Amino acid sequence: MTDATAPAPGARSRVGQGSLLRQDTRTIKRNAAENRFRIYGLTAICIGILMLVFLLTSILSNGLSSFRQTTIQVPVTLVADRLDPEGNRDPAEMARVTTFGYAPLLRDALVGTIADAGIETELDAGDIADIVSDESVAQLRNFVLANPDLLGQTMPVEVLASGRIDGFFKGRVTYATAELDQNISPEQLRLAEALKAEGLLATGFNFDFFTAPDASVTRPEAAGLGVAILGSLYMMLVVLALALPIGVAASIYLEEFAPQNRFTDLVEVNISNLAAVPSIVFGILGLAVFINFAGLPQSAPIVGGLVLTLMTLPTIIIATRAALKAVPPSIRDAALGVGASKMQTVFHHVLPLAMPGILTGTIIGLAQALGETAPLLLIGMVAFVREYPDAPWEGGLFDPATALPVQIYNFTQRSDPAFVERASGAIIVLLLFLFLMNLAAILLRRRFERRW
Amino acid sequence: ARDQVQVAGSSTVLPYASIVAEAFGENFGFPTPVVESGGSSAGLRRFCEGVGENTLDIANASRAIRAGEIEECAANGVDDIIEVRIGYDGIVFASQQTGPAFTAFEPSDLFNALGARVLVDGELVENPHTQWSDFNGDLPAVDIAAFIPGTNHGTREVFEEQVIAAGCEATGAFQAMIDSGMSEDEAEDACLAVRSDGVAVDITGDYTETLARIDSNPNGVGVFGLSFYENNTDVLKVATMSGVAPSTETIASGEYPVSRPLFFYIKGAHIGVIPGLKEYASFFVSDDIAGPNGPLADYGLVSDPELASVQETVENEVDMTE
Amino acid sequence: MNDMRLSERDVDMTDVKIAARGVQVFYGDNHAIKDVDVNIVDKTVTAFIGPSGCGKSTFLRCINRMNDTIPIARVEGEILIDAEDIYDRRVDPVQLRAKVGMVFQKPNPFPKSIYDNVAYGPKIHGLAKDKADLDAIVEDSLRKAALWDEVKDRLDAAGTGLSGGQQQRLCIARAVATSPEILLMDEPCSALDPIATDQVENLIHDLRRNFSVVIVTHSMSQASRVSQKTAYFHLGELVEYDDTAEIFTNPKDERTENYITGRIG
Amino acid sequence: MNDMRLSERDVDMTDVKIAARGVQVFYGDNHAIKDVDVNIVDKTVTAFIGPSGCGKSTFLRCINRMNDTIPIARVEGEILIDAEDIYDRRVDPVQLRAKVGMVFQKPNPFPKSIYDNVAYGPKIHGLAKDKADLDAIVEDSLRKAALWDEVKDRLDAAGTGLSGGQQQRLCIARAVATSPEILLMDEPCSALDPIATDQVENLIHDLRRNFSVVIVTHSMSQASRVSQKTAYFHLGELVEYDDTAEIFTNPKDERTENYITGRIG
Amino acid sequence: MPLIWLLAAIAVLAAAGMVLGRRRALASAGGDHRVLHSLPSYYGTNVALFAAAPALLVMAAWIVVQPLYVESRVATLIPQAEYSDEGELSLIMSDVRRVADGLNQAIRSGAISAEEVRDMRADVTDVRDRLAQIGIAVGSEVEQTTLTAAQQYRTLDGRGNVAMAVFVLLLAVGGFVWTLMKTDKDYRARNSVENAILTILVAASTVAILTTFGIIMSMLFETVNFFRQYPASEFFFSTTWDPSFSGRGGSSELGIIPLLWGTLYISLIALLVAVPIGLFSAIYLSEYAGKKFRSIAKPLLEVLAGIPTIVYGLFALITVGPLLRDAIASPLGLGTSASSVMTAGLVMGVMLIPFVSSLSDDIINAVPQAMRDGSLGLGATQSETIKQVVVPAALPGIVGAILLAASRAIGETMIVVLGAGAAARLDLNPFEAMTTVTVKIVSQLTGDTDFSSPETLVAFALGLTLFVITLGLNVLALYIVRKYREQYE
Ligand SMILES: Nc1ncnc2c1ncn2[C@@H]1O[C@H](COP(=O)(O)OP(=O)(O)OP(=O)(O)O)[C@@H](O)[C@H]1O
């Protein structure tokens, strides 16, 4: 540095002497740091998104197949004297014939169909019947009970293929695995292929997956998410209706109105502590308070919703308080200065500015609530439930139901490998559900975002 | 008012209970019972919470109810309990289909592999074995890695009693312990101790977790329920125990040694109050369902040879506490 | 609830509007206002002058209890408006602030449109009968604050996107829109050019006919132009308070004199 | 690295330090600066005057590219500092801003202690050898900004807890602490009392010996006191730019004359 | 649906209050709302509030209390001989309720007439059969006592409903009239409404306290039970966790220390992953990224918080665990375990990213631009500005976000079970399997062990201890935040 001029008062080793087009060493160093910092940021996001892509790909690749389902067309003769021994077409009487009574009908129909189609097979009737789901006899029985006058006729019935056959057409089951598999033989797979060639077997969109109730371990092909979706929906209604208003109200009180004292500190610490309580403990609480003390029913979405509300509250409160805190005091001053009350100041100015943070808290809180299984375990919602709950206004909140994460958890525990696909499918549905639920929040948040 | 039967308890019984509940709902005028999982302990705890509408009607359990629990039940007014044994659950050892051949085990092999202190050359020592072939030349020379049920599982008890303890005695370790001055009880406890150096991995979850762990570890041997194995024969290779292959028949006949009974408990006070309770219980133990050719046996439940007496118990609502 | 509203009375120039008695303000340990007694007369413009950091803003904020919002600030003594103690427990600060408007030292427009900034006060106080009325109030206030011409075409633009001086006038308009009885202005012309300053001074002059105005200013000339009374603060003390003419021509206290004669502004 | 530094030259008053060529600034559709050409001379104090909202701050912010931070702002034309286009792609705004310091119109102290506020610049530019050196810089800067006496006992207190004028001086101290070659000051004395104003004006005078200072002011008297050159802006246009004495005594443009003669400040 | 009608009536009254309150206030002001104390809408809201709120509160209370009252009255009709304790009585009563409900439903559906029900006798009609015909299942044959009780139940319940309707309506009308009368131009309607709102706000913040109270109460009893059976000193200071299934010979060792160690270790690693990644993401999103990128990337990252933890668990078990073992642990001789603290920590960290990133992003975004301008104007680079001005100003919010993430880490089960295993161990090696308190709470609670044995009850003690410990940590965090808090403007 040429020090031509006499050191002027206050002229220290000045920065930025020299050409602006050339960066000096220090600036180069600082800019390098700047670039590094930026790259860290970008890398961080990339790591996050990469993980997401990875996880989503594995979920999708495992689960998308559950949206398709293989069915078999069989014309079944509804033999009148087997299904209605009394012969009076009284549904109550006909109901005495259990599903076990329907099994032979279906079996005969299958064997007949195969013979008619000219397919050669060495399988005996029992093995042939195994390629359709156990669910089909129940389907058939319900159909007959609903239409007693069709007795004696031959009806084309579309029945579900068994899980292994379904898996064969989705690539999960192969001839090689069938060799080893006790529940399916290569011969059965060949038969299925022949049926497909005849056009009797087809794989189509699995609408039932979204509407049907759960099915037992032996019928993975029939298991659906209907009850779980309803249950989750009900619970989320409760959570949204309670957690968001209570959470925001509590935060407003604590951040804007509460006097600064030991007691508020206690509440504050207390809330962050609640966030750290393992979710199953909320289940213990729910069982003790809502079921045993308040006498609410077991397995009911209302209780689940209440428990999840308590569990989500801390998240929403912490996020909301942080957002409220971030609103500059000058805005409050401005409103108070024109004679707005504190309440008006908060609701007209502070809250809208804190909205993005509140919505983020809500998104994260709901995501957490929607995905929780553990607290539901103790209040009876981790269950096998086949009856749909009623509509909410008919007391459906008090009917037994499950939830999507519960269904995922249950599916993953079942021994039949076909449930792996169902579990991933359920995860996809859960994520869709979550996305739909949060869409409004995400859009709103974009609108509320501003800098000042 | 509640109009469906409410069941909770062991996740081992859950699959069977769900099969029955489903069929019950399909064939009877009653709503399908709600069957919860959550473990025998939690199920019985809630079962014993009292009588009334918002308590359980039935608790599933993979072990018999304990005396302490019966007391607790009684303290809460649940003093009319009907015990129903629905059959037996076989416990099998299996490994990756494509992995090394663990096809024949004796209890002593498992004790030698997993016991905390074993007998080597007549000496009781901290388990030094790292490979199966270290103590049995017929077994493959691969690292020992066993996935056994965690200490919160009912299966663990069976595994300890019928495999480890049997192995302990068979290898002579038990005798050696007695000889070293332990009391019988102490020796028994010492027998049951499983090594804690990471070779034996406790599984607190379910069999799907065990399966996943075996999937990612070709040398792993895992403990499964018979029904789970039967649904996954394409990926699992089962081991014989004392030369007997596990199947519903060999277990029912007692040839295959490792199995345990499964139960459910009915709250007597609820019979006649909760619609369909008695019907469900009777349906469960009927020959059509729980018999050797019923759907439960198809799925892997070892049918109870004394099913008739169980049916009678249900029919007569025999209170076990009396 | 005891309805202790501040009643309106007809008062002449010598009527005391605001009376401070032994006011002390502390920021934590910092004693910012020391024992100030002052009577502020109705329908008068009172100027607060004094070196930076001497407590002018602090005292001003006492008058409409804006200090309540600073957690560490503590006010002692009493301030009477129309002979009623505003620190009385029964007084609703909201009502007080509706009556005592304020323009802050740092312009702080709401992050909303210009229109909404001005309309906010009238809206919450129900001053407008309908939309047209509100529009009229907004226009009138913006005109008074000499901002109308600059922003009339972009009333929907954000108030925060204005220039510094425009923001300051917006805040004046906002305060004027609620027609307060007392208007506290903390250096309202600091960022204004001479012409705008002139207009604001005219506004102050007009307001004075019906209301009291208290203005903090660093410009001696402004103080002498607009105010009838002047208070000189020094290090938290009220050194001198008298008719403006008196203060500027004949200060009693040496400190005042030093400050005045060092005049530069 | 090619060390092509411009060696420091002895420059006389006529050396052009900043040259603007056809500068246009748009805020969205709002054309805020219209085709401004100006040569700002080194070692001179240049005053920007003009009515509120005419674009003084906007133009000032162009000179150290602070407009980059406003998403909707768009700058056209070129600005040369030491004959180098600062909007050139190769120019690093960080280096530019280190060289061209700025005091903003609204005081914006960091939510840090007073000490940290001042020490911030020297720290990031590595101007202090050690802690003692840093202390010296901080004290020196605060003294220059005429704030030292008021805050020397509470350097650890938050900068945001100062009075309006104190905050403004803190921001001046903060800008001076990095010893920039050019100092842009947007109404640096707006919230200052006469005495403090005097001190800041002395500071500007001192700075001028080595650096260029551009100051926005609404006070004609201040402009005539401190500046050698004056630029008059009107509605985004640079109407007149000349020696200060010339502008104030003999304005060429009618608009300038109107503005000057309406002088009140 | 009388309840619906009642609610509708209250709603109508409230709506009327909305209008009339406003109108009356305006009238008292001679139509000039400028002389009103408050905005006209406040007068309306005030009347609506006083008409609806007390009525609704009373109604809610009534709905809770009435069945209790009716049941206690009806219970006196059941002969003492039929039950031996409360539980049985409650079962009989639930039967009564079922029959009564069934009868009500039957009347509603028109299958049986109301008179018929009143005169119904068990020895004449097979009630169970009649009800079954219309699809109502009753558990057992209906006996005369039950039927009488059910009939009485219906009568009392009906009367109660009528009384409730009358009382609630009176209350609503009373509140309505009273407030309406009070309404005039000087009435402080805004203060009244705001006080009501404040009450709601206060009530909302007590929910958190009640929850804490509930949690402690629901665990305290069993915890005490546990300590009766198991020495507290062992629990708190023993360094082995080794429960046995049967608890034979009292051989279970239930020391919490290894579990706490695992919890801390895993959470620490998770935070070491989540905090830098999350914070850098937040910074990038709010300071560098364009609007478009941000509006897509932020919700995408939030999906990470919505993926069920079992997916993460399987990811840990199947992918990350073996990878770490084969790539790092085995070559370095740090162990051969596929499940490890590291695995669980890394994967959990990924799950926690959005907790840090999204919340911090909002807070950072809320820092006023003037702060950034101030720093940039001094020649600071953007990163220096962020590090030294923006982040410190946003610190309280960021700390809140980190605490939230830490809380989630402590409470997580599935990822730990599948990623870190279930073996409690006190070890420094991050490639060893360990486990956490939460995992053990879940596994002991949902296992098959004897529910009155220490092996199960320990879950409650673990829960309560964890609660106390995290409370301590939170106090510490609060203290630290207070100390370093920087408030802008
Ligand atoms: N961030 C912004 N967004 C949009 N418009 C702006 C912004 N900042 C300034 N403007 C507009 O640009 C014009 C010039 O503003 P500028 O701040 O340069 O004025 P100024 O001369 O500094 O005025 P003052 O003396 O009041 O500070 C004004 O019309 C103003 O409304």
Ligand SMILES: Nc1ncnc2c1ncn2[C@@H]1O[C@H](COP(=O)(O)OP(=O)(O)OP(=O)(O)O)[C@@H](O)[C@H]1O
């Ligand atoms: N929020 C605050 N926290 C702590 N101290 C404060 C706060 N506001 C002001 N002070 C201190 O109180 C004293 C008086 O401040 P005040 O703002 O009243 O000065 P002022 O007379 O308005 O000065 P100026 O003309 O510079 O605005 C000053 O020493 C200041 O540092």
Ligand SMILES: [Mg+2]
């Ligand atoms: Mg001030």
Ligand SMILES: [Mg+2]
């Ligand atoms: Mg400006």
